[in-house]
Amino acid sequence: MSDDNSLQTGMxxxxxxxxxxxxxxxxxxxxxxxxxxxxxxxxxxxxxxxxTTTTVAISRSFEEDRLWxxxxxxxxxxxxxxxxxxxxxxxxxxxxxxxxxxFDAAALSHKVHICSINNFPTAAGLASSAAGYACLVxxxxxxxxxxxxxxxxxxxxxxxxxxxxxxxxxxxxxGEQDNGKDxxxxxxxxxxxWPELRVLVLVxxxxxxxxxxxxxxxxxxxxxxxxKHRAQTIVPxxxxxxxxxxxxxxxxxxxxxxxxxxxxxxxTCLDTYPPIFYLNSVSQQIVNVVHRYNSHYGETxxxxxxxxxxxxxxxxxxxxxxxxxxxVQHVFPSENNGGKFIKGLPxxxxxxxxxxKQDIGLNPMPNRISYIxxxxxxxxxxxxxxxxxxxxxxxxxxxxxx
Amino acid sequence: MSDDNSLQTGMxxxxxxxxxxxxxxxxxxxxxxxxxxxxxxxxxxxxxxxxTTTTVAISRSFEEDRLWxxxxxxxxxxxxxxxxxxxxxxxxxxxxxxxxxxFDAAALSHKVHICSINNFPTAAGLASSAAGYACLVxxxxxxxxxxxxxxxxxxxxxxxxxxxxxxxxxxxxxGEQDNGKDxxxxxxxxxxxWPELRVLVLVxxxxxxxxxxxxxxxxxxxxxxxxKHRAQTIVPxxxxxxxxxxxxxxxxxxxxxxxxxxxxxxxTCLDTYPPIFYLNSVSQQIVNVVHRYNSHYGETxxxxxxxxxxxxxxxxxxxxxxxxxxxVQHVFPSENNGGKFIKGLPxxxxxxxxxxKQDIGLNPMPNRISYIxxxxxxxxxxxxxxxxxxxxxxxxxxxxxx
Numbered sequence: 067m068s069d070d071n072s073l074q075t076g077m078x079x080x081x082x083x084x085x086x087x088x089x090x091x092x093x094x095x096x097x098x099x100x101x102x103x104x105x106x107x108x109x110x111x112x113x114x115x116x117x118t119t120t121t122v123a124i125s126r127s128f129e130e131d132r133l134w135x136x137x138x139x140x141x142x143x144x145x146x147x148x149x150x151x152x153x154x155x156x157x158x159x160x161x162x163x164x165x166x167x168x169f170d171a172a173a174l175s176h177k178v179h180i181c182s183i184n185n186f187p188t189a190a191g192l193a194s195s196a197a198g199y200a201c202l203v204x205x206x207x208x209x210x211x212x213x214x215x216x217x218x219x220x221x222x223x224x225x226x227x228x229x230x231x232x233x234x235x236x237x238x239x240x241g242e243q244d245n246g247k248d249x250x251x252x253x254x255x256x257x258x259x260w261p262e263l264r265v266l267v268l269v270x271x272x273x274x275x276x277x278x279x280x281x282x283x284x285x286x287x288x289x290x291x292x293x294k295h296r297a298q299t300i301v302p303x304x305x306x307x308x309x310x311x312x313x314x315x316x317x318x319x320x321x322x323x324x325x326x327x328x329x330x331x332x333x334t335c336l337d338t339y340p341p342i343f344y345l346n347s348v349s350q351q352i353v354n355v356v357h358r359y360n361s362h363y364g365e366t367x368x369x370x371x372x373x374x375x376x377x378x379x380x381x382x383x384x385x386x387x388x389x390x391x392x393x394v395q396h397v398f399p400s401e402n403n404g405g406k407f408i409k410g411l412p413x414x415x416x417x418x419x420x421x422x423k424q425d426i427g428l429n430p431m432p433n434r435i436s437y438i439x440x441x442x443x444x445x446x447x448x449x450x451x452x453x454x455x456x457x458x459x460x461x462x463x464x465x466x467x468x
Numbered sequence: 469m470s471d472d473n474s475l476q477t478g479m480x481x482x483x484x485x486x487x488x489x490x491x492x493x494x495x496x497x498x499x500x501x502x503x504x505x506x507x508x509x510x511x512x513x514x515x516x517x518x519x520t521t522t523t524v525a526i527s528r529s530f531e532e533d534r535l536w537x538x539x540x541x542x543x544x545x546x547x548x549x550x551x552x553x554x555x556x557x558x559x560x561x562x563x564x565x566x567x568x569x570x571f572d573a574a575a576l577s578h579k580v581h582i583c584s585i586n587n588f589p590t591a592a593g594l595a596s597s598a599a600g601y602a603c604l605v606x607x608x609x610x611x612x613x614x615x616x617x618x619x620x621x622x623x624x625x626x627x628x629x630x631x632x633x634x635x636x637x638x639x640x641x642x643g644e645q646d647n648g649k650d651x652x653x654x655x656x657x658x659x660x661x662w663p664e665l666r667v668l669v670l671v672x673x674x675x676x677x678x679x680x681x682x683x684x685x686x687x688x689x690x691x692x693x694x695x696k697h698r699a700q701t702i703v704p705x706x707x708x709x710x711x712x713x714x715x716x717x718x719x720x721x722x723x724x725x726x727x728x729x730x731x732x733x734x735x736t737c738l739d740t741y742p743p744i745f746y747l748n749s750v751s752q753q754i755v756n757v758v759h760r761y762n763s764h765y766g767e768t769x770x771x772x773x774x775x776x777x778x779x780x781x782x783x784x785x786x787x788x789x790x791x792x793x794x795x796v797q798h799v800f801p802s803e804n805n806g807g808k809f810i811k812g813l814p815x816x817x818x819x820x821x822x823x824x825k826q827d828i829g830l831n832p833m834p835n836r837i838s839y840i841x842x843x844x845x846x847x848x849x850x851x852x853x854x855x856x857x858x859x860x861x862x863x864x865x866x867x868x869x870x
Contacts, residue, residue, distance in 0.1 A: 292735055295697045322741075329743045333694055333735040339724075340759040341731045347749045357742040 076124040076173065078208040079456050082201035082447040084116040084192060085109065085229045086265070086379045088324040088371055089308050090331035091238065092279075093287040093297060099246040100225045103287065103294075104301040107237045107308050108229045109381075110257065111265060112444030115410040118197035119450070120182040121457035122205045128177035134457075134464045135182050135198075142180075149222040150203050151178070157219075158210035173210065180205075181457040181464045186439075192267065192377065199223030200230035204447040217251035233257050233445035235312045237305065257443040260315050264387050264411070267439040268378040268394065270348045277342050279374040286338040293334040300330070321369025321381055325356070328371040344374050348398075348434045352378045355397050355426060359390065362425040388416035391438065397428050398435040410440040478526040478575065480610040481858045484603035484849040486518040486594060487511065487631045487638065488667070488781045490726040490773055491710050492733035494681075495689040495699060501648040502627045505689065505696075506703040509639045509710050510631045511783075512659065513667060514846025517812040520599035521852070522584040523859035524607045530579035536859075536866045537584050537600075544582075551624040552605050553580070559621075560612035575612065582607075583859040583866045588841075594669065594779065601625030602632035606849040619653035635659050635847035637714045639707065659845040662717050666789050666813070669841040670780040670796065672750045679744050681776040688740040695736040702732070723771025723783055727758070730773040746776050750800075750836045754780045757799050757828060761792065764827040790818035793840065799830050800837040812842040 091106035131151065133142040142148075159174055182201065184194050203220040207213070221228035221238075228249075229236045234256040241249030286293050304327060311319040335342040345353075349372055356368045368390055369381045382390055391413050400407050450456075459465050493508035533553065535544040544550075560576055584603065586596050605622040609615070623630035623640075630651075631638045636658040643651030688695050706729060713721040737744040747755075751774055758770045770792055771783045784792055793815050802809050852858075861867050 291702050292694045292697065292732065292739075295694065295701075299697075300693050326739075326741055329741065330694065330739050333739040336738060337694075337728075337732050337735040339728055339731065341755060343747075343752045343755075345745075346752075350745045350748075353743060353745075 076176070076209060077121060077453075077456055077458060077462075078205050079119065079121040079450040080201055080205040080208060080447055081113055081117045081119045081450060082197050082204055082230050083113045083233070083444055084111045084118075084194070084197045085226065085236065086111060086371060086373070087226065087229070088320070088381075089301060089304055089327050090371075090373075091225055092331050092334060093283045093293055094225070096244075096246065097284070099249075100221050101246045101249050102225060102238065102240055104297040105238060105240040105305050106226075106229070106301075107235065107254070107305060107312075108226070109235055109263075109265065109443050110230065110233045110446060111267075112257075112441045113448070114444070115439050115441035116184075116186050116192065116197070116267075118182055118184050118194065118201040119455075119457060120180065120198075120201040120205045122202075122209045123179045123458050123462045124173055124176040124209055125179075125462055126172065126176050128179055128462060131177050131180075133180045133182075136184060137464070146199075146223050147202075150199065150206065150219055153219045153222065154203065154206040154210055154212055157207075157212045161212055178206070178209070179458055179462040183457060192269075195224040196226040196230045199227035200447055203227070204231065208449060215250065218246060218249065221246070221249065221251070231446055234259060234443055237309065253446075254309055254312055257445060260312070260443065262315075262384045263317075263443055264382050264384050265441045265443070266380040266382065266387070266391070266394075267441065268352060268380060269436045269439065270346070270352075270376040270378065271434055271436050276344050276375050282335065282338070282342050282374060285340075285342070286334055289339040290334050290337040292337040296330055296334055317381075317383055318366035321366045324369040324371050324381060332372065344376065345372060346376045348431060349376045349378060351397065351428060351431055351434075352380075352394075354428060355393060356380065358426050358428070359393055359422075362422055387440070388414045389418065389422075391440075392416055392418040393422065393426060394435065394438065396423060397426060397430055399430055399432045400435065400437075401433055406437065408438045408440055410438075411442065413440050478578070478611060479523060479855075479858055479860060479864075480607050481521065481523040481852040482603055482607040482610060482849055483515055483519045483521045483852060484599050484606055484632050485515045485635070485846055486513045486520075486596070486599045487628065488513060488773060488775070489628065489631070490722070490783075491703060491706055491729050492773075492775075493627055493640065494733050494736060495685045495695055496627070498646075498648065499686075501651075502623050503648045503651050504627060504640065504642060506699040507640060507642040507707050508628075508631070508703075509637065509656070509707060509714075510628070511637055511665075511667065511845050512632065512635045512848060513669075514659075514843045515850070516846070517841055517843035518586075518588050518594065518599070518669075520584055520586050520596065520603040521857075521859065522582065522600075522603040522607045524604075524611045525581045525860050525864045526575055526578040526611055527581075527864055528574065528578050530581055530864060533579050533582075535582045535584075538586060539866070548601075548625050549604075552601065552608065552621055555621045555624060556605065556608040556612055556614055559609075559614045563614060580608070580611070581860055581864045585859060594671075597626040598628040598632045601629035602849055605629070606633065610851060617652065620648060620651065623648070623651065623653070633848055636661060636845055639711065655848075656711055656714055659847060662714070662845065664717075664786045665719075665845055666784050666786050667843045667845070668782040668784065668789070668793070668796075669843065670754060670782060671838045671841065672748070672754075672778040672780065673836055673838050678746050678777050684737065684740070684744050684776060687742075687744070688736055691741040692736050692739040694739040698732055698736055719783075719785055720768035723768045726771045726773050726783060734774065746778065747774060748778045750833060751778045751780060753799065753830060753833055753836075754782075754796075756830060757795060758782065760828050760830070761795055761824075764824055789842070790816045791820065791824075793842075794818055794820040795824065795828060796837065796840065798825060799828060799832055801832055801834045802837065802839075803835055808839065810840045810842055812840075813844065815842050 217228035
């Protein structure tokens with residue numbers, strides 16, 4: 067790395083996906099290392115609809131580590147950010163000593179500039195920290211020439227970030243070791259395994275900001291007797307069943323396990339003291355819509371899951387998406403306000419039968435769903451090769467557009 | 469019993485109370501005998517505010533058993549009604565043979581007329597079946613000259629009815645026998661033990677009729693893995709703790725256990741498949757109000773519990789009632805519509821400090837609480853001695869006023 071083009075060779079841009087758990091992670095056994103009390107399993111969502119893009123630059127001319135998120139400079143001293151930076155630099159040092167003695171030793175002491183943006187509004191209430199930390203760790207690793215297992219580092223940024231390090235269907239294995247070295251994400255199958263699976267994110271207008279997941283799960287671990295039982299006894303069996311359902315592409319089993327696990331997670335939130343409510347009246351209505359829709363057909367055609375907020379994520383097979391979207395629009399009519407109600411993968415128009423409308427039979431709740439993001443399973447983090455896509459300018463400062 | 473005044477001697481009127489469980493009953497191990505999967509504990513509410521009144525008449529001139537509820541004749545063939553009638557007649561026969569050979573044997577073959585009314589609107593969503601079956605069994609027993617343990621018969625009408633057979637604090641012991649003979653209600657302490665305890669029923673305007681408890685608990689027993697754990701492992705310890713808290717009049721422990729058990733019951737409803745939601749957005753807000761109120765004072769001054777519907781029952785000590793009622797009216801302002809917002813025991817007016825208002829700090833939800841019933845613990849079923857209070861006329865038909 068020469069002095070005059072240090073920034074050019076020391077700048078990398080990557081993207082990373084959001085993931086949605088179908089077997090939920092809720093509760094840590096170790097707060098510092100972010101070790102969970104149970105294994106979890108997620109679907110990585112496609113980056114065409116939801117992704118984080120991060121540019122990392124290193125330069126001897128930088129005076130300090132700096133961070134910009136969605137256009138605003140943020141405090142980089144956050145312990146979890148520092149954990150990720152420290153771990154990547156440690157691996158780089160180790161790698162230089164063992165594998166790659168040509169790597170510019172000086173780079174290890176250079177400061178970094180990090181710039182990160184999401185292609186979806188934070189207001190959508192989609193957990194962006196998983197994509198954010200996955201992208202940060204993946205990009206840092208590229209800049210510092212680190213390869214191999216990175217999910218344990220992403221995990222130390224945000225637990226569920228480890229699952230965003232892979233595409234398709236991903237499990238985060240609980241692990242047994244106290245140092246967390248075996249608490250890792252593993253791909254179960256790639257996204258190509260189940261191309262018919264579709265994902266609809268129903269973005270619900272929230273009336274209040276819910277309790278954050280970090281403090282929420284701390285209180286749950288301390289106070290919920292049901293959470294303990296869930297983690298120790300129920301989830302291990304459910305993980306095996308879920309992996310089997312994914313391997314078999316058994317949609318109804320997959321969707322039922324997904325719904326049951328979401329409900330059980332929210333049950334443990336309610337068993338927390340004081341109780342935590344993430345599901346509002348719109349979420350409850352979405353649950354009712356899905357069960358009535360399935361009941362109309364006598365088979366499980368749709369499955370919901372809810373994270374630490376009111377938004378629903380619905381799984382379906384491709385052929386049922388148009389009708390289900392009509393059902394959602396029937397129960398949650400939208401005035402649109404100029405924006406598109408359905409974003410992402412196109413959804414065909416279709417006919418809604420009177421019989422189905424009658425079987426759904428719920429009172430309409432106008433404008434309570436802001437919009438739907440139509441997407442599917444997708445790949446893990448990627449390097450962006452086109453240098454024009456860097457979020458940082460040649461001097462290591464955010465480009466105007468960010 | 470002579471022919472010409474058979475109705476006079478064969479008519480009895482009694483009243484029975486509503487009870488509210490603080491350790492919840494949810495799930496049967498035997499549907500026919502109504503045997504629960506766990507013990508439960510309740511507070512019997514005072515009949516000055518909430519009661520059922522029932523008149524039973526027997527006469528050789530009646531051609532069939534008949535039943536009037538709140539002014540409408542109902543089908544008496546319901547299996548649970550029949551269970552209660554059959555069991556009382558069986559005990560009467562046994563008693564005649566063993567104890568009371570003077571009892572008019574003919575009365576055993578006479579038909580009954582039953583008339584029952586509640587002094588609270590069914591629309592209030594208060595479980596009336598417990599008071600109703602307790603009153604029926606208690607009154608039938610008087611008419612047929614049956615004495616002794618009656619809670620096992622009331623239990624066969626409606627599980628929680630067995631707890632309305634006693635005043636004060638009552639436990640329903642799970643029992644071990646398959647025939648249910650040891651699944652009985654027992655008074656823990658009478659209402660006089662804790663005279664300072666007050667009860668506020670917050671009647672919430674419901675937007676939809678919730679799932680009935682009978683079918684709800686069947687689905688929960690079949691599908692909720694958390695309910696099983698709760699019944700087997702958590703409730704036995706909680707019963708011991710609750711009985712101790714009641715004996716000690718330890719309000720904060722009593723209220724905390726009450727809230728935790730209510731939350732856990734609703735958690736198992738959410739863990740049911742399909743999930744059952746009894747708490748609506750108003751219920752959730754009441755939960756938040758109580759926790760913020762307690763948090764403002766740094767001690768547990770109020771405790772909530774919710775049954776299979778959105779209404780809240782709040783426990784407090786007498787001295788805190790006026791302020792808490794102001795807090796409720798602050799968050800749930802009512803236009804009143806001519807009716808009184810606070811019914812029952814009078815509540816003094818008081819001042820609400822700005823500090824408390826700020827600490828509560830929730831958005832007002834106007835007209836979402838219809839009214840408050842202010843009451844306390846009270847006695848078990850009573851005989852009404854005044855014959856003018858009979859609900860049936862001399863000819864065994866409902867009086868016009870009913």
